[in-house]
Every structure is written in C-alpha cells, then in structure tokens.
Amino acid sequence: MGILDKLFGKKKKKKTSQEKIAKKPSVQKIKENKDVEGFINALKDENKDVRRNAAKALGNIKDERAVEPLINALKDEDGWVLRHAAEALVKIRDKRAVEPLINALKGVDSGVRIHAASALGKFGDNQAVEPLIQALKGGDSKVRQGAAIALGKLGDKRAVEPLVLALKDEYVGVRLWVAEALGKLGDNQAVEPLCKALKDEDSTFRRFVADALGKIGDNQAVEPLILALKDEYRYVREAAKKALEKIKQK
Known part of the structure; x- marks a missing residue:
C-alpha cells in the first residue's frame, strides 16, 4: 500500500x-x-x-x-x-525544535505566531520566556492571548511583571488568560493589581480574577473578595466565595 x-x-x-x-x-x-x-x-x-x-x-x-x-x-x-x-x-x-519555534514566534504571520506560542508553552523550555514576554506586548490579540497561556504553563517568575501590565490589555480575551496565568504563577506581586481588577466592567474577567486570587492565597485579597460576594453576577460571587475558602485553608 x-x-x-x-x-x-x-x-x-x-x-x-x-x-x-x-x-x-x-x-x-x-x-x-x-x-x-x-x-x-x-x-x-x-x-x-x-x-x-x-x-x-x-x-x-x-x-x-x-x-x-x-x-x-x-x-x-x-x-x-x-x-x-x-x-x-x-x-x-526534541530540543532542536525550540529555537525554530521561537523564530516562528518572532515572525510577522499571526497564524504562525499563535501556533508557535502554543507549542512553546507545551514544550516547557524556559528559553521561550523572553520571546513570549515580547509577544505579550503587541501585535495580534490572539498572539498575546497565546503568549499569556504559554507563560502560565511555563511558570517562570520573569513573566509576573509583564503579565501584571497585561491585565490592562484592551481585549478582554487577553485579560482572561493573563489573570489565569498569574494565578498559576502564584506570585504575591500580582495580588494588588488583581484586587483592582475585581472592579473591571467585564464580569467574566472578574470571575477569572477571583479564581487567580484564590490560587495565590494571599490575605491581602480577603477584603476585596468579600466585596465581590455582592457582585451582580452569581458566577462571580461563587468564584469569590471559593477563593476565600482557599485562602482560609492556607
């Protein structure tokens, strides 16, 4: 055959x-x-x-x-x-793939960059951290989203500050995954900016932020999360409640 x-x-x-x-x-x-x-x-x-x-x-x-x-x-x-x-x-x-994927991430084709970001996040090689941070800063919103997801998977603390800045991204689809990534990284530097983000106008983003604060587990988030228990949307209130329970257990 x-x-x-x-x-x-x-x-x-x-x-x-x-x-x-x-x-x-x-x-x-x-x-x-x-x-x-x-x-x-x-x-x-x-x-x-x-x-x-x-x-x-x-x-x-x-x-x-x-x-x-x-x-x-x-x-x-x-x-x-x-x-x-x-x-x-x-x-x-195979490690030989990392550099070509990084080069693909640095290219001009958005579709190529999106797939490269996804692959680099799954690959787990920290050589990709800085290129992914750069990808987070500009270009197509889906590329920024992919970079945020990848940085969350890699778990490198170098990404914390750039991700905090990206909490203000103009596209909520990017902000959602930035919050998710910060929750995975679990760094206390992100707590105050995330607490401020609990007041964002997008309810889905507020839910992601509450989830992230629960994962980080810092007591600074308790009062803002208590206020979020009064959110107009039930799924935000439930996320805030779960986050408070996680903080209490730590």
Whole structure:
C-alpha cells in the first residue's frame, strides 16, 4: 500500500466507523514497516491534506528522524500543516525544535505566531520566556492571548511583571488568560493589581480574577473578595466565595 493510501485510504465503497477503525494501521506497525520515511516525504506533497495527515502521523509515531523535516514544515504555506507540525514537535520533545519555534514566534504571520506560542508553552523550555514576554506586548490579540497561556504553563517568575501590565490589555480575551496565568504563577506581586481588577466592567474577567486570587492565597485579597460576594453576577460571587475558602485553608 502506498503512502497516499495510508494517509487517505483507497477510494472504495464507504465503510462503517467500526470497519475503518479495524483497518487503521497501528503506530507500531507503521514503525515496523519503516513508513516514517514515507510520511517524511509526504510532508513535501503538493496536496495540503496529504501534508496535514503526514504531520499528524509523525507526531503520533514520535520518531526523531522526523524532527528536521517537521521543523521545515513550520514554513508551510498552509496553516493546518504548520499547526500539526508544531504539535508533532511537542510530542517528540526534541530540543532542536525550540529555537525554530521561537523564530516562528518572532515572525510577522499571526497564524504562525499563535501556533508557535502554543507549542512553546507545551514544550516547557524556559528559553521561550523572553520571546513570549515580547509577544505579550503587541501585535495580534490572539498572539498575546497565546503568549499569556504559554507563560502560565511555563511558570517562570520573569513573566509576573509583564503579565501584571497585561491585565490592562484592551481585549478582554487577553485579560482572561493573563489573570489565569498569574494565578498559576502564584506570585504575591500580582495580588494588588488583581484586587483592582475585581472592579473591571467585564464580569467574566472578574470571575477569572477571583479564581487567580484564590490560587495565590494571599490575605491581602480577603477584603476585596468579600466585596465581590455582592457582585451582580452569581458566577462571580461563587468564584469569590471559593477563593476565600482557599485562602482560609492556607
């Protein structure tokens, strides 16, 4: 069976889901049959669907021979190929991927930068902290959001001050994940700014802020959270109550 057949299956009569699952080759069989090279070659196919499926397959196989070809696929013109290549590199977890992902984060294409930020957060390498901090400061709002999420996952204290500043981002979608990241980092420097953010006009953001204050667990947040128990929205009040319970337990 050729590589295209493995990626898409032969065009015969439609099969049931059970039949498709039964016919699907296992990762172990793919390895045994040395199809890694076939999937690597498929990354250069003119058909974007072939390239997408090849990138996904290589991520599942987790063979180090695919690292350099997947790094090259980060330059693919198709956003989904790039996304699957970035996710595949995260699964393989080879350090060679970090610098190219950082370079992708520094690029001009917002879609590329978003996928790079996500991959760097999952990769867990602190080389990415400073580039992610820079990405948090400007450009597309989804890139800033992705940078905030990634910084929360990395857990590096260098991100605290930039994240505090980003609590004032003009887009609430960014502010939500900034608050979430600060909660994960658990640094007391964020408590006062988060307490002020409890007065933000967006109720969902106030809920995220209350959650973050509960995770940090600093007593400075008690009075502002007590005031938040009177918030007009129930989910904010519930978040404030849970946060107070967490602080009490610490």
